[in-house]
Amino acid sequence: MPSQTSNVLIFGATGTVGKHIARSIVESGDFARIGIFTSPDTVQNRPGTLDGLRDRGVEVIAGDITAHQDVEQAFNGFDTVVSCLGRTVLHTQLQMVELADRHHDVKRFFPSEYGTDIEYGPDSAGEPPHQQKLKVRAALRDVKDLEYTYVVTGPYADADGGLFLGAAPVDKEATGTFDVKRKRAVLLGDGNGKISLTTMRDVGELVVAALKHPEASRNRALKVNSFTATPKEIVAEFEKQTGGEAWDVSYTSLEQLKEMEKEAHANGDPRAGPLTLRRIWTEGGTLYDRRDNELIGMEDKMTSLQGAIEQAVRVQTT
């Protein structure tokens, strides 16, 4: 096995977190060859994004993620595959894992994780949003030669649509909101439960660090994060950075959250999965005895609570 990653192929590099991961990989300057595999849809509709990547020396390979031949051919010459595919196509990684294991060049696979620890405890196995990712982990354990790394980050400390530090639409704020313009927050639980979060920028840096520490990250979940804070500490930082005035704060208790989650699953509401994740985070499912940042040289290089809120305020006000 090579002790170093030099050639990286990224799937889903144009997505929400994928673009941060791709940018960190490109900006690190540590990899000899960088490629992205992208869909015909992106080729047609987002040529500017792909040109921007090409300008930075990235090879753009277009193809269908469900087509054996396209994927197999794309693997040629890459020793590491980093998948950042979106939730609706996570299952396509099962075939990718099989093809990567058989491929002469590919040695390491990073499946699309970058979120909640899907093997946190005994109850994790039954959580609906974990099912596809669990299948991919099982496939990676079953294959012969392919190494793997799971980068587990907890929720994103970002304010883009639907993310933890974002403003929810007013009629959906009961599922949690930090609304800078309205100076209004709805906190989950009693507001005192700690949550570990990671900014998407840090997710990118952590993936690069994992790629550069292949021994430390071999065949394991790396449980990493930017910082740990309670919802009350988060809202206090928002207040400090928005003029010092107290925000209007209310709470959605864990029991209320569970009720909303149950109803959403029963009604086939697309918010069911996100609600389950928010319930898991509120129950403490992002807390570990120790985090793994140090293993990959990333203990002191993370965005602080203050830095994440500065960015969230900027995103919500510009």
Ligand SMILES: NC(=O)c1ccc[n+]([C@@H]2O[C@H](COP(=O)([O-])OP(=O)(O)OC[C@H]3O[C@@H](n4cnc5c(N)ncnc54)[C@H](OP(=O)(O)O)[C@@H]3O)[C@@H](O)[C@H]2O)c1
């Ligand atoms: N921790 C958190 O708070 C959090 C939040 C969001 C997501 N996540 C995790 O991050 C990972 C990536 O999620 P994301 O939201 O960043 O993904 P995304 O933006 O929904 O999609 C990522 C990329 O996947 C490809 N793709 C998506 N749907 C496709 C389709 N139907 N057919 C073909 N290609 C398709 C596209 O790339 P191309 O067109 O370039 O091929 C797309 O840009 C997931 O594992 C997700 O669970 C975590």
